[in-house]
Amino acid sequence: MRIGIPKGLLYYRYHAFFETFFSKLGSEIIVSEQTNKDILDMGVQFCVDEACLPVKVFHGHAASIKDRCDYLIIPRIMSVCIKEYICPKFCGLPEMIIHSIPRVPKVSVEPLYMRNEKELFRWCLSSGSVVTKDSAVIKRAFISAVTAQKKGRAGINEQGRKLTVMLAGHPYIIYDDYLNMGIINKLRAKGIGIITEESVGDGETREEVKKLVKKPFWTFQRRVFGAACVLLRQKLIDGIIYLSSFACGIDSVIIDLIRHFIGNFPMLVIKLDEHTGEAGVDTRVEAFIDMLERRVFNENYNPSPRECVFSGQNPV
């Protein structure tokens, strides 16, 4: 059995789990390539125009491997935390793929709740039965997959550089070098430290959202908002670069919430779609970094605990 896993959307968060689970069942795993122009073009061709860029790209990944596998994993992820949900586009993803791309193989359609191991195992029993009916084998594969996922290193936390920015947004944009036009390497090349939301504990982000009149429904955006507030309060960052997808409703709410809470703290929002040009993004990032350097090094900058980072001491 060849299991196809498109390298898009929450692959970037849960790939260790899916790959380990199906390989431990004895399947051959076919993962699509890194996003490239052909994959993007296929996504734009097959997906509806109204969808956001990451969903279009996911279509391209699915289309690129559909003829090489017997079963496609299109996780219908519903929720990863109690009383929270994720973007509704994930709920309809299997149907979007089945009805937009011709001749797709069998697709996983079982809703996936990841709020606890019991719910996750239920999905594994159902999806794993495509490969084997032996529940003991599925159970062993499940345990290995959970272990692999927990061991995986998530996020970026690079401090101690001349400046540090929080790179905020969806993991499928932050960690997809083609979609974000290699922004991580470009910032590193300029000597800029990067922190992502994974560096902040879940409990701390929950404390921050208590300041809101209404708590966000969406787990990942609750985390981004909370992490931005924590990092700013702890003076660990000099600015925020938010990588957003054009036509993302969730981003439009969370970006405004962050702006409201950070006041005049520098934040650059880069909206990405299939027409975004690399030169335009580079220019905006360079201008933002220049502005941060002026602000931190040349203007009336108040020394703060953040200074410890420059001297290589523990910033906390």
Ligand code: SF4
């Ligand atoms: S959260 Fe935004 S970017 Fe992500 S799938 Fe939903 S609409 Fe697209």
